Amino acid sequence: MTNKITERVTRSFESQSMMKTLGARIHKVEKGKVTIEAPLLPLTLQQQGYVHAGLTFSIGDSAAGYSALTLLPEDQEVMTVEIKINLLAPAFGELLRAEGKVVKHGKRLVVVTSEIYTFKDEKKKLIAIMQGTMIPVPLKP
Amino acid sequence: MTNKITERVTRSFESQSMMKTLGARIHKVEKGKVTIEAPLLPLTLQQQGYVHAGLTFSIGDSAAGYSALTLLPEDQEVMTVEIKINLLAPAFGELLRAEGKVVKHGKRLVVVTSEIYTFKDEKKKLIAIMQGTMIPVPLKP
């Protein structure tokens, strides 16, 4: 993993206003693996005071998508074709972390998974898993 | 469909800070069907300037979940067990609309789908479909 890949992922990430709105940030970039974190803010809750599935999905999908991007040529971007989330437990605590990784880098598609954890008092808990498909698209100039 | 169901969905919806953050609002409530709309705001985009999959997912999931809620007893809430999204086209325009509906109201689980559309110059375009499972949970007092 070179600094070049980290820079590339960071540059793309920072141009996503949605990630800013949710307070998310890149935690770690490796070849085929990207970790994204988001604080559990009052502005991203659902009606029972737990984390909204939309936040969990958003950072899980981004971690998965960027893990695919680390394996693509410089002139390509990545889009989500489809992705599925299973929510394992109501999410609360201080921090949400999504660990995305590439399962299969095919010629035409990239299959990815994400595991999403909460942290509360240093305790890590798996709260969702995702499985999906990304597709390379030409980078818009 | 009574006003009571609309009030109930609206009350729950308004306690979701995530929906406020995304600028979403309830468009229509019927028995087994709920429609939610969100403006395409600069703060919910991805790196290419299209709507972030996280926004599409969030309003699609909420529309599906609330369509389930319209069929449940007063002392129950609903949570997402799992849901899958297929993104059909890059989303842009002025407005996003998610039409959620109940496919099967079982004893223990509710199976739902959502169709998500964009509107641009009065033209409606299907940009994503979702299929998932909701579970009733006791309403927290």
Add this chain to the structure above:
Amino acid sequence: MTNKITERVTRSFESQSMMKTLGARIHKVEKGKVTIEAPLLPLTLQQQGYVHAGLTFSIGDSAAGYSALTLLPEDQEVMTVEIKINLLAPAFGELLRAEGKVVKHGKRLVVVTSEIYTFKDEKKKLIAIMQGTMIPVPLKP
């Protein structure tokens, strides 16, 4: 819909030994829509005597895949990228019918759904829904 498309789907279907093993047959072919039926045989049950999810999946997946094939050029075949099934009710009766259809025929991928029904004493019952992605591949000579 021309006879040519029906012939094409039938030819491909008949070369699938799995469909023969399960006793399945094509019921109807239209542009973007294919219906497949299978008798509920003693050899395709699960441990409680209901239809095995594997049979439901197999005919649902095939109906969806062939609905995509009806829209592709003659020199292409189709493969399943991914597909999800929600089982709505235990399946029993005399006949299983899967109605596959194309939701979006994109340049690189085809998004499809299937609805699977049982028939018992002339009564039709929805027992599963599927949502997935097909990819065109060159026809092997």
Add this chain to the structure above:
Amino acid sequence: MTNKITERVTRSFESQSMMKTLGARIHKVEKGKVTIEAPLLPLTLQQQGYVHAGLTFSIGDSAAGYSALTLLPEDQEVMTVEIKINLLAPAFGELLRAEGKVVKHGKRLVVVTSEIYTFKDEKKKLIAIMQGTMIPVPLKP
């Protein structure tokens, strides 16, 4: 893991005519993990001569379901609520193996995954991944 659990899984498995039709057999049973194998028979192929997605799905779903069963009380059975498969590569070779495992054993639902491999000339290749939800049901007497 006791012999009792193995016996229980085997007894249920043997009452599934579908598994016999596909030539599948249980390879290994552990608490929360079950492995199922199936030979690549001429009768379970698709139109291009590869393994039919229906076979891959059937043994993957069964491995996942039985991994859930190993954690349930004696008076319960398990049914598939929903499951998704991503096919990573065309499957061929001599043997198919599905490794199912429990990701989350909740009070009302069990979340599971399966990895499906082919074996050819001693070489193991991941050809599909699955993610789904199982539900406990009372054992029919």
